[in-house]
Amino acid sequence: MALFYIVLQGICSSLSSVWIEKMMKTDQRPVISDDESKQKLYWFFSDSLQMYLFGVPIYLVGSYHSDTPMTLPFGLCACLVLQGVLQGLSLGAIFVYHSSVVRSLVSAIVIVILTIEHGLFTVQIVSGIIMVVLGVIGWVYGKEDAVEIEK
Numbered sequence: 001m002a003l004f005y006i007v008l009q010g011i012c013s014s015l016s017s018v019w020i021e022k023m024m025k026t027d028q029r030p031v032i033s034d035d036e037s038k039q040k041l042y043w044f045f046s047d048s049l050q051m052y053l054f055g056v057p058i059y060l061v062g063s064y065h066s067d068t069p070m071t072l073p074f075g076l077c078a079c080l081v082l083q084g085v086l087q088g089l090s091l092g093a094i095f096v097y098h099s100s101v102v103r104s105l106v107s108a109i110v111i112v113i114l115t116i117e118h119g120l121f122t123v124q125i126v127s128g129i130i131m132v133v134l135g136v137i138g139w140v141y142g143k144e145d146a147v148e149i150e151k
Contacts, residue, residue, distance in 0.1 A: 051088070108136070
């Protein structure tokens with residue numbers, strides 16, 4: 001059953017990344033300002049607020065159904081919420097100004113850095129690190145070749 005939940009989470013994460021990028025890059029939006037940069041920033045914060053508001057009921061239901069009592073002090077909880085907000089805004093900025101591919105590459109590179117930092121070296125992990133590095137290199141050089149072809 002755990003494997004089912006892992007696969008389901010992966011599918012939902014992938015689909016949500018595509019949907020969020022599509023939502024944040026759509027051009028059919030109301031005009032708020034004549035300045036394009038202010039307009040894009042407004043849309044970014046508006047989309048982020050909508051996603052946060054959609055997530056609040058999910059967190060409330062999850063905390064209601066949890067049997068584990070919360071023992072963290074309020075200040076630490078507030079810091080965790082703030083950290084989550086900053087993480088969400090930074091991911092949203094990646095979607096708006098780059099793409100969901102960049103988000104995946106950033107996540108993969110963070111995993112590689114943490115793996116190296118903690119000294120977790122097995123055949124599977126080293127081969128995974130090699131694949132991530134090759135994927136990043138291939139994506140960067142593939143993107144440069146595509147720009148040259150368009151010219």
